[in-house]
Structures are given as C-alpha cells and as structure tokens.
Amino acid sequence: MNDIDQAAPQGENAMPAGRRISFERLRERTDELELLISGLLAFALLTLPTHLFQAWVGSELHADGATWYVLQFAFNIGVGLSYALGSAFVVHLAIRGYWVGLVGLKSHFPSGIRWERLSSMGAGSQRFYRSMIGELGETIDRVDRTASVLFAMTILLALTLTWIGVIGLSLLIPASLIGLLFEDSERATFIAFAVPYVAFLVGGMAIFALDKLMMRRARRRQPAQGLELAMNRLLRVFSAVTLQRLGGPVQFTLQSNMGSVGFNTVYLLVIFLAMTIGGLQIVSSTSFSLLSRYRVVTSEAVDHGMLSAHYESMRTPDDAMLRYPLIPSDRIEQARLRLFIPHRPRLDNALAQTVCVDHGDNIATDRAAADAAVACMASIWTVTLDGQPVALSDFVPMERRDLGMRGLVGYLDLQGKVPGRHDLHLRWNSEGSERGVLRRRDYAIPFWYDPDVGASAQSPPAPAVADA
Known part of the structure; x- marks a missing residue:
C-alpha cells in the first residue's frame, strides 16, 4: 500500500472508491463559490441588454423577411437571457447576504432568539412567531437551502435559454437560405422552418404516448419490447438535441424534490417571461412612456x-x-x-x-x-x-x-x-x-x-x- 492509500481518510467520512470529490468538504465552500459566480455575472448581465439593443437597432433596419426574424429571435433570446439571469443572480446575492448576516448573528449569539427576554410580547404572539420562525439554526438552514435551489435553478434556466437560442438559430438560418431559392421567399422560409419544428413536436408527443402505452401493457403483463426499443431510439435523439446529459441532473433533482407541478410552473413561466422581455423593450423604445396618463396632450x-x-x-x-x-x-x-x-x-x-x-x-x-x-x-x-x-x-x-x-x-x-x-x-x-x-x-x-x-x-x- 502506497503513502496516498495510507493517508486516505477512514471511517464514515471516507470517500467512496472511485469518487474524485469529497462532497462534505466541497459543501463547506459552496456558498463562497455561489457568491463569487453571482457577483461576477449579476451586474455584467444587467448591463448587456443595452449593448444588445444598440446592436439590434443598428442592424434590423437593413433586414427584411426571414433575415429580420433571425435578428429578432436572436435579440429576444439575448435580452431575455440577460435580464432573467441577471435578476435571478441579484436575488441570489440578496438571499446569500441575508444568510451571511444570520450566520454572523449565530456566531455571536449561539443561543439564538431568547424568547423569554421579549417581555413586551405576549404568550400568544410568542407561540405564533415560534411556530413561524423556529430557531435561528433552522432559519439559517432554510435560507441556505433557498439560495442553493435558486442558484441551481438559474443555471438550469441559463442552459435552457441558451440552447433554445442555438436550436432556433440552427433552424432559422438554414430555412432563410432555402427561402432565397424561391420567389415567395417568406413562405418557403416558413415551410423550411416549420417542417423540422413540427417533426420535433410530434416526436416529443410520440415519446409521451409510447411511455403511457408501455405502462398500460406492463399493468396487463403484456410484452412491450418493440415499444421500448422505439422509445429508447427517440429518447437518444431528444436527449442529444436537448442536452439532457448536461441539464438533466439539475432538472430532475429539482423536479423530484420541489414537486413536478411547482417546478414546471416556475420553469415555464420564467422562460415565457424571458422570451417576451425583448419585445417589451422594443415597444417601450417606440413609446413616449409606458405609464402614459396624458388626457389632454394625447x-x-x-x-x-x-x-x-x-x-x-x-x-x-x-x-x-x-x-x-x-x-x-x-x-x-x-x-x-x-x-x-x-x-x-x-x-x-x-x-x-x-x-x-x-x-x-x-x-x-x-x-x-x-x-x-x-x-x-x-x-x-x-x-x-x-x-x-x-x-x-x-x-x-x-x-x-x-x-x-x-x-x-x-x-x-x-x-x-x-x-x-x-x-x-x-x-x-x-x-x-x-x-x-x-x-x-x-x-x-x-x-x-x-x-x-x-x-x-x-x-x-x-x-x-x-x-x-
């Protein structure tokens, strides 16, 4: 046995064989890494939309037809990604800052909240706040968990929006080039874009249908090897297209612990808002004021x-x-x-x-x-x-x-x-x-x-x- 093996930690804190990272040791520095990444990205992302808007204004005037739609799509993705992630990272910094303050209080006041010294608070109020707030250590754990979940969710949204942009442009650009070959270029571009897009949606619905059909056959104890083979082939294609190997660990961990309904609602809502922010910025740039209350000089x-x-x-x-x-x-x-x-x-x-x-x-x-x-x-x-x-x-x-x-x-x-x-x-x-x-x-x-x-x-x- 060499010196490295002899120095390896023993007992319940020992790393399992084959693992390169000690999660217990790494967890102690996760908060520092989150603060560093959030601080670097938050304000940089919030300043990026101004430069994107200037670039878009200078280029969209010269475009027409499918080329204009490509520029519009790229602008919406870029602005939505910047605002959504920048705002999320700012909120994450605020939560982490609150967590740091709580940890500081816990280090100076180990006993936490001393309810018996709150003489101005009645017994009923104390019972209410005790049940709502709990002990200081429990609050620190809740805030820490919230910050970690928000950070992971933000990274997942960044991957999703970036990949939507890549997939969208990879469909729009070839479709635009195909449209140039026809007299009615806009209709040809639309068809060239719609065909692979519809095929993608049909494939997704086919996976869902095959999965449900296999579950029904399993309850009836009927063979479903052919269905499983077809579904696995479709899943390989979709996993490669949607980068599930990269985003799946984050998505499925959050989805399984937060609940599918709550996770999907937040996930889809943020993506929808991110895709519409760019359009709102364009509308606001052409309007004198979005909060217009002019009843005389209209x-x-x-x-x-x-x-x-x-x-x-x-x-x-x-x-x-x-x-x-x-x-x-x-x-x-x-x-x-x-x-x-x-x-x-x-x-x-x-x-x-x-x-x-x-x-x-x-x-x-x-x-x-x-x-x-x-x-x-x-x-x-x-x-x-x-x-x-x-x-x-x-x-x-x-x-x-x-x-x-x-x-x-x-x-x-x-x-x-x-x-x-x-x-x-x-x-x-x-x-x-x-x-x-x-x-x-x-x-x-x-x-x-x-x-x-x-x-x-x-x-x-x-x-x-x-x-x-």
Missing part, C-alpha cells in the same frame, strides 16, 4: 403637432427606432428646405412588390438605378407643402451614415413663402387601409420659416453716421 394630438423624431436638431438616441421623414430643424432660415425620406426595407419592400416595376427589385445600373429608385419611392410616398403637392422627381437617393439609413433627399423651394408657420405633410401608401402592417401612415412636420434671421446674420453691420 398621442393623437402630438402626431398632428410636433415630434422630435422629425427634426435632426432634436433627435436623441431614444428616437433611434423612429425612422421618420426628416428636416434639419423646426426653424428654417435658408430658402431651400432639405427633406429626407427614409427607405425602410421591411415596409417598403413588401409594398414595392405591388406598386413598382420588376416586383420592386431595382435591377438597373448606373444612373438608371437612381432613377428607378426615385420612381419607385415616389409611387409609395405622397408629399404636400401647405396643401400643395410636391413632386419627388428632383429628389435623389442618399446614404446617411450618421443616421444609419438610406432614402431620398430633396430641397424644397421656400422662396416667396411668407415668414411664419408652414406645414409639411407626408403619406406612406396612400391607397392602404387603416390597419395592418401596410396600413396608410401619415407624418405631419410643421416648421417656421424665418428668412430674416439668416439675412441679418450674413449682412454686414451698417456704418455709423457721424453727428453733424
């Missing part, structure tokens, strides 16, 4: 008044999701007003397939490509200034790197206009209905023409007249 009133998203001098990062027509400012001093009309692929491409030549695809080259772009956009947009139609034939295509957008730009002639308020009105898809993605959309942009300010700034000061 959203309808502002839509026919002034929106900062229409004026380049007023736009802020909060307006990044509002891809509206733009003018430089609410006060115009020059005789030419620059108007930028954005091209939004997700909206314009679908409409261009019906109102533009070549099904909306600009296949022209050189100057003809610019002319085709202007002609197509002119059939989509209607512009009026003070009620008078504005022709878009003199507009040109433009790329705005500062805004991350492409579109048309033109300069409206203000010479002869009286100083004061003027109203610019744009309508997208004037033949559209009032509902749906391709609904008619109106944009009102009031501005004030003030040419005297520009003239006075450019003219030299008048010479001083000497006194006679």
